[in-house]
Amino acid sequence: MHRTIDAIWRLESARIIAGLTRMMRDVGVAEELAQDALVAALEQWPQDGVPDNPGAWLMATAKHRAIDRIRREKRFEQKQQEIGRDLETRQDPTDAELEAALEEDLGDDLLRLMFISCHPVLSTEARVALTLRLLGGLTTDEIARAFLVPEATVAQRIVRAKRTLATKKVPFEVPPEAERAARLSSVLEVLYLVFNEGYSATAGDDWTRPALCQEALRLGRVLAELTPREPEVHGLVALMEIQASRLRARVGPSGEPIQLLDQDRARWDHLLIRRGFAALLRAEEVGGGIGPYMLQAAIAACHAQAPTAEDTDWARIATLYEALGTVTPSPVVELNRAVAVAMAYGPEQGLRIVDRLAGEPALKDYHLLPSVRGDLLARLGRSAEARAEFERAASLTRNDRERTLLLDRAAACDATVTTAG
Amino acid sequence: MRFLMMTKDGQSAGGPPDEKLMVEMGKFIDEMTRAGVLLATGGLNPAGTYIKSEGGKITVTDGPFTEAKEAVVGFALIEVRSKEEAIELSKRFWQIVGDGEGEIREVFGPGQ
DSSP: OOHHHHHHHHHHHHHHHHHHHHHHHHHHHHHHHHHHHHHHHHHHHHHHHOOOSHHHHHHHHHHHHHHHHHHHHHHOOOOOOOOSSTTTOOOOHHHHHHHHHTTTHHHHHHHHHHHHHTTTTTTTHHHHHHHHHHOOOOHHHHHHHHTTHHHHHHHHHHHHHHHHHTTOOOOOOOOOOOHHHHHHHHHHHHHHHHHHHHHHSSSOTTTTHHHHHHHHHHHHHHHHHHHHTTTHHHHHHHHHHHHHHHTTTTTTTTTOOOOOOGGGGGOOOOOHHHHHHHHHHHHHHHHHHOOHHHHHHHHHHHHHHHHGGGGGGHHHHHHHHEEEEEEESOOOHHHHHHHHHHHHHHHHHHHHHHHTTOGGGTTTTOOOHHHHHHHHHTTTTTTHHHHHHHHHHHHHHOHHHHHHHHHHHHHHHHHHHHHHH | OOOEEEEEEEGTSSSSHHHHHHHHHHHHHHHHTTTTEEEEEEOSSSSSSSEETTTTTTEEEESSSSOOGGSEEEEEEEEEEHHHHHHHHHHHHHHHSSSSOEEEEEEEETTT
């Protein structure tokens, strides 16, 4: 029974909290009321059975508590005021009015809840925790396990976030046109961060990682339905669908990472790839400029489209990275472009770009820089230099399996040097 | 976790589904799409083809078959967090459809 209630809660909680937040103008209070309804369900359902429409039951229960609370607060306010004064200016809303307010565009409430959970007034960690908690219906314990932090830390982040939203009087709204782009990109950033935490986690237990990817993907799909005219939302969904299609192929039988070009493409999830392509197509149909998520999705699509690694259209990927570098200039993007250029036009061309990145402070401790450089040097037959780069990369990575892989490559360079000499 | 929810033909064999039901179903599919759980869905042509392989011999027989009640006529592939979520969604489906029967199976495959 508890598992059933838990499942219903996960399916319904975001909508309930969203509806209550509009009513109460406070996410913290809304979540509290929703939790009260959950507790009531846990008490009553095991005895009376699960109601026919459990979502409506939870919503109605929470709503009644909300109305009680509004009344109580009003009485309290009234007591504080001198009797007889101001009583006429504020009339109690009727139940019907409150219910009508609650029924009104639930979809928009969900969108508002996403925007408020990812509000820039909050730290990134707080946005992530609040989003997973309010929209994903995850418990603080689940969030803590996924991000490898103590449960108390997550709980505190959530409490503080709610308090910040309340004290700064952050409105529960779909942001006005002028702020919309920036606010939306904050939402997308949070979703992609959650996805990546699951996708590229350097530690953590295996169960939580795919769960995070799936949660981010689910929320992305929900967001795409709520904002169908936003190309970047479809772009992010496309990117996550295509990347998720490789989840199973990117780990070997003993848990070792398998790089994209070495993956068994038959193990890719072609259903997700098709969904990714469809999302990318929608992004293009909406029009209105190409953003970073669309470009990354287009790159992912290039890989997904190639029947074998050798068939990859590297020239197109190099062009897409160049475009990405124009939209969001970053040394990491440039490094990726170098890889694509090397594949398309030879290691020499790629190395030229990589060498320009050598002094880049942002890449100082980034293991992929020496790793890529080592690879290009190895392909140019400069084995001794390549070995040094692989060793350096191994010393920088925090992932044990990746370190093993890099040290293997360094050793392979030794072998080449020996045979050559 | 992925689950395949299958609908069997049941009693309604042969008759075309009524319009109200189609509208309700459309709403349900829409809701599951908006919830981000529906990966794929479709109806199956009852006039299937039966294939049997036995001792190296393959027999192909064209339908429809007499055991129509057992035939799967529709499916929805969903991605959810637990078996209980799949069951919950399935219950909602049957509340719309009314009498009938179906099956929910976990899908092992490229998704995991």
